[in-house]
Amino acid sequence: MSEIAPSGARPQRADARENVRQILRAARAVFAERGFEVSIEEVARRSGLGMGTIYRHFPNKHALVEEVAIGHMRETSEVLARAVDEEPDAWSAFTRVMRHMAEVRSSQMFPVSRRRTTESGPALVAARDALLADLEDLMDRAQREGALRTDVNTYDLVLMMASLPSRIPGDEAAGDLTVDLTGRQLSVLLDGLRAPGAERLPTPAATRPDLDEFFRTRFGV
Amino acid sequence: MSEIAPSGARPQRADARENVRQILRAARAVFAERGFEVSIEEVARRSGLGMGTIYRHFPNKHALVEEVAIGHMRETSEVLARAVDEEPDAWSAFTRVMRHMAEVRSSQMFPVSRRRTTESGPALVAARDALLADLEDLMDRAQREGALRTDVNTYDLVLMMASLPSRIPGDEAAGDLTVDLTGRQLSVLLDGLRAPGAERLPTPAATRPDLDEFFRTRFGV
DNA sequence: GGCTAACCGGAAATTCATTTTCCGGTTCTG
DNA sequence: CAGAACCGGAAAATGAATTTCCGGTTAGCC
Numbered sequence: 001m002s003e004i005a006p007s008g009a010r011p012q013r014a015d016a017r018e019n020v021r022q023i024l025r026a027a028r029a030v031f032a033e034r035g036f037e038v039s040i041e042e043v044a045r046r047s048g049l050g051m052g053t054i055y056r057h058f059p060n061k062h063a064l065v066e067e068v069a070i071g072h073m074r075e076t077s078e079v080l081a082r083a084v085d086e087e088p089d090a091w092s093a094f095t096r097v098m099r100h101m102a103e104v105r106s107s108q109m110f111p112v113s114r115r116r117t118t119e120s121g122p123a124l125v126a127a128r129d130a131l132l133a134d135l136e137d138l139m140d141r142a143q144r145e146g147a148l149r150t151d152v153n154t155y156d157l158v159l160m161m162a163s164l165p166s167r168i169p170g171d172e173a174a175g176d177l178t179v180d181l182t183g184r185q186l187s188v189l190l191d192g193l194r195a196p197g198a199e200r201l202p203t204p205a206a207t208r209p210d211l212d213e214f215f216r217t218r219f220g221v
Numbered sequence: 222m223s224e225i226a227p228s229g230a231r232p233q234r235a236d237a238r239e240n241v242r243q244i245l246r247a248a249r250a251v252f253a254e255r256g257f258e259v260s261i262e263e264v265a266r267r268s269g270l271g272m273g274t275i276y277r278h279f280p281n282k283h284a285l286v287e288e289v290a291i292g293h294m295r296e297t298s299e300v301l302a303r304a305v306d307e308e309p310d311a312w313s314a315f316t317r318v319m320r321h322m323a324e325v326r327s328s329q330m331f332p333v334s335r336r337r338t339t340e341s342g343p344a345l346v347a348a349r350d351a352l353l354a355d356l357e358d359l360m361d362r363a364q365r366e367g368a369l370r371t372d373v374n375t376y377d378l379v380l381m382m383a384s385l386p387s388r389i390p391g392d393e394a395a396g397d398l399t400v401d402l403t404g405r406q407l408s409v410l411l412d413g414l415r416a417p418g419a420e421r422l423p424t425p426a427a428t429r430p431d432l433d434e435f436f437r438t439r440f441g442v
Numbered sequence: 443g444g445c446t447a448a449c450c451g452g453a454a455a456t457t458c459a460t461t462t463t464c465c466g467g468t469t470c471t472g
Numbered sequence: 473c474a475g476a477a478c479c480g481g482a483a484a485a486t487g488a489a490t491t492t493c494c495g496g497t498t499a500g501c502c
Contacts, residue, residue: 010446010447010448010500010501012448013447013448013449013498013499013500014499014500015448015449015450015498015499016448016449016450016499019449019450039488039489039490040489040490040491041452041489041490044451044452049450049451050450050451050452051451051452051490051491052449052450052451052452052491052492052493052494053449053450053451055490055491055492056448056449056450060490060491061489061490061491149409152405152409156405156406156409159386159402159406160406160409163384163385163386163406164384165380165384179423179425179426179427179428179431180423181380181427181431183422183423184373184377184422184423184426184427185377185380185381185384187413187418187420187421187422187423188370188373188377188381188410188413188414188418188420188422189409189410189413190413190419190420191412191413191415191418191419191420192408192409192410192411192412192413192414193409193413194412194419197408197409197412198411198412198415199408199409199411199412200408201404201405201408201409202400202401202404202405202408204400205400205405206400206402206405207400210400210402231471231472231476231477233477234469234470234471234476234477234478235470235471236469236470236477236478236479237470237477237478237479240478240479260459260460260461261460261461261462262460262461265480265481270479270480271479271480271481272461272462272480272481273462273463273464273465273478273479273480273481274478274479274480276461276462276463277477277478277479281461281462282460282461282462443502444501444502445500445501445502446498446499446500446501447498447499447500448497448498448499448500449496449497449498449499450495450496450497450498451494451495451496451497452493452494453492453493453494454491454492454493455490455491455492455493456489456490456491456492457488457489457490457491458487458488458489458490459486459487459488459489460485460486460487460488461484461485461486461487462483462484462485462486463482463483463484463485464481464482464483464484465480465481465482466479466480467478467479467480468477468478468479468480469476469477469478469479470475470476470477470478471473471474471475471476471477472473472474472475472476
């Protein structure tokens with residue numbers, strides 16, 4: 001995480017460890033709902049802690065974002081592995097992963113990477129690349145199965161997922177939406193991804209640099 | 222527009238009128254590419270004019286945004302009318318309108334409305350509501366035709382269109398994308414909108430308040 | 443229980459981007 | 473060619489966010 005217990009000093013207190021957990025939980029929820037440009041104050045409010053506490057455990061905002069992003073990548077990889085194991089075919093596994101990504105909005109975490117090179121940087125890059133590779137495998141299988149249209153690639157997919165609207169805002173806001181916008185759009189999207197696809201997609205397809213560039217201009221990370 | 226010639230005074234100069242046109246053209250392009258949170262300085266740069274000139278013709282940034290939005294609404298209404306006239310069926314007309322909206326990214330303009338009540342406020346609301354009504358008619362027809370899935374409504378649509386990524390950045394930027402992301406996503410989206418649709422959409426459907434609320438939290442307008 | 447380092451809250455300082463003003467100099471146009 | 477209309481862009485005003493700081497509070501070992 002962010003604090004290593006130096007050999008000679010006192011260890012981290014139990015309440016502090018619990019607070020770090022609360023911060024990460026709150027950050028994850030708030031980022032999912034509103035994107036990671038929300039203020040630290042917002043995260044603090046949601047976690048029930050003060051801003052000072054957050055800065056006690058993370059050197060700066062970006063470090064917090066990175067930590068959350070790593071969590072997303074790893075978790076999604078696990079979900080993917082489990083789906084591949086348990087589902088009867090690649091398409092079912094694929095939709096299951098999509099639903100999970102939409103639910104937690106992990107795709108917006110892909111671009112979080114190298115603005116500043118922090119200590120968790122390498123871990124993040126590794127987790128992200130591992131997920132992308134797994135996703136590509138799964139999509140290949142779904143395409144060979146004849147279920148997924150063959151003219152989309154991993155980057156298209158991540159970008160599409162990133163474009164989905166946020167899920168319903170949390171507890172606090174008064175004027176909450178009553179619709180599951182994400183769910184509705186995702187369903188339409190999945191239908192659109194089914195093979196063979198009537199529309200002809202403009203070429204060329206997206207590439208990795210496109211993905212990076214898009215997120216850079218879109219989210220500034 | 223924004224300047225009325227008072228009866229006794231000199232009329233607006235020809236070069237000034239041309240500049241207003243340039244400002245609107247530049248604003249439209251920049252907003253389409255990067256959203257309307259781009260700075261006025263950006264608009265100025267793109268129009269080849271100074272910031273002072275923009276403020277000479279528009280009392281504040283929001284007034285400029287409104288003017289652009291009105292243009293989008295009216296233009297899209299015209300495109301829709303023409304499409305209905307010329308296309309053989311409702312679905313073709315529908316896709317034509319969708320492609321136009323994606324091209325100019327007019328759907329992100331829907332929420333621009335009543336933050337401050339300006340003089341152009343009523344005109345904007347009228348233009349927007351007219352377009353929404355026309356769109357609803359067209360979707361109804363496409364649904365009765367059996368081409369458009371019946372479980373989506375106008376609000377779903379506007380929201381989906383608003384989620385599409387920006388089109389390829391303009392002249393200036395060095396690291397441009399080489400992909401037509403908008404086009405690819407739109408094609409997938411259109412396939413997903415085809416009747417009958419295999420996926421079952423979460424209910425209830427979106428409503429007008431949902432649309433307003435979504436944009437408020439998403440774009441702050 | 444008591445001591446002390448670890449911890450917390452949140453106001454205040456800082457930073458940074460953006461909007462908006464302002465005015466000396468320039469350009470149309472009658 | 474007079475003079476109002478116009479322009480550019482530096483600088484002031486604003487606003488929103490990040491980050492620091494420190495007096496006051498705990499946890500947890502003795």
